[in-house]
Amino acid sequence: MTIRRQVRQSAAVLSNRILLAFLILAGLTWTFFSLADAVFENETDTFDTLVVLAFRNPADLSDPFGPIWVEEMARDITGLGGLAVLSLLVIVSAGFLWLRAQRRLAVVLISAVATGTALSQFLKFGFDRARPDLVSQEAAVYTASFPSGHSMMAAIVYLTLAVLLARTLHxxxxxAYVIAVATLVVIAVGISRVYLGVHWPTDVLAGWIIGAAWALLFGIVAKWLTRDDRLATDMAD
Incomplete structure (x- = not known):
């Protein structure tokens, strides 16, 4: 096989993968707005109520299900999606990428998080959904409920980092291990938000969906920006 033909095949594979990613992105976007429509048409009220109450002691709705250490663990886990932890993780990771001469990827990471944060606030302001009022809230909250900011930003940060890290692995x-671990962290953060009574489950689902879509979008950007490196590697092989 000639080098020219090998490069053409590599470019075709890369283009097909990017096209598939865009199709998935379109599907996630459609799912998010379909869910949002169902939420604000009150079609998810029964589901939301059942799930929130499932995490509470039926005899005392101010008491989350399980012993006290479970509640403390939930607070620890929810902190993984908090502003301080995510900001520190992004700064450290971007600095590492910059020192490794992966400056484009460092910019991609910072851009994904910065624009994702702005999008989260925009969506919260636009939808302006009230927080759950069926149970006591076991964590401080300052913004609207839909979509879950912790769930959305956890998805953006951890999934974007997982995708960038996976690109360096053979x-x-x-x-698959790296992406699976990141996914489990994102899921745990979302569940902790419902457990602590600060979000409806559909808030969390929406946060996961739009966060995954945002991470995928910037994964596409990262793949496109590093396409020349990939082609150069194929030529060297």
């Missing part, structure tokens, strides 16, 4: 198992 072997499908290692890549």
């Amino acid at each position: 072997g499908k198992v290692a890549k």
Whole structure:
């Protein structure tokens, strides 16, 4: 196989992957707005109520289900999606990428988080959904409920970092492991928000969906920005 033909095949594979990613992105976007429409048509009220109450002691709705250490663990986990932890993680990761001469990827990471934060606030302001009032809230809240900011930003940060890290790894198992760990952290953060009574489950679902879509979008950007490096590697091989 000639080098020119190999490069053309690599470019075609890359283009097909980017096209598939855009199709998934479109599907996630459609799902988010479909969910938002259902929420504000009150079609999810029964589901939201059942899930929130499932995390509470039926005899005392101010008491989250389980022993006190479970409640403390939930607060620890929810902190993984908080502003301080995510900001520190992004700064450290971007600095590492910059020192490794991966400056484009550092910019991609910072851009994903900065624009994601702005989008989260814009959506909260636009939808302006009230927080759950069925149970006591076990964590401080300052903004509207839909979508969940912790869930959305956790998805953006952890999934974007997982995608960027996976690009440096060899072997499908290692890549799948990194992405699976990031996904589990995102899921845990979202569940902790419902457990603590500060979000409806549909808030969390919406946060996961739009956060994953945003991470995917910037994953596409990262792949496009580093396409020349990929082609150069294929030529060297």
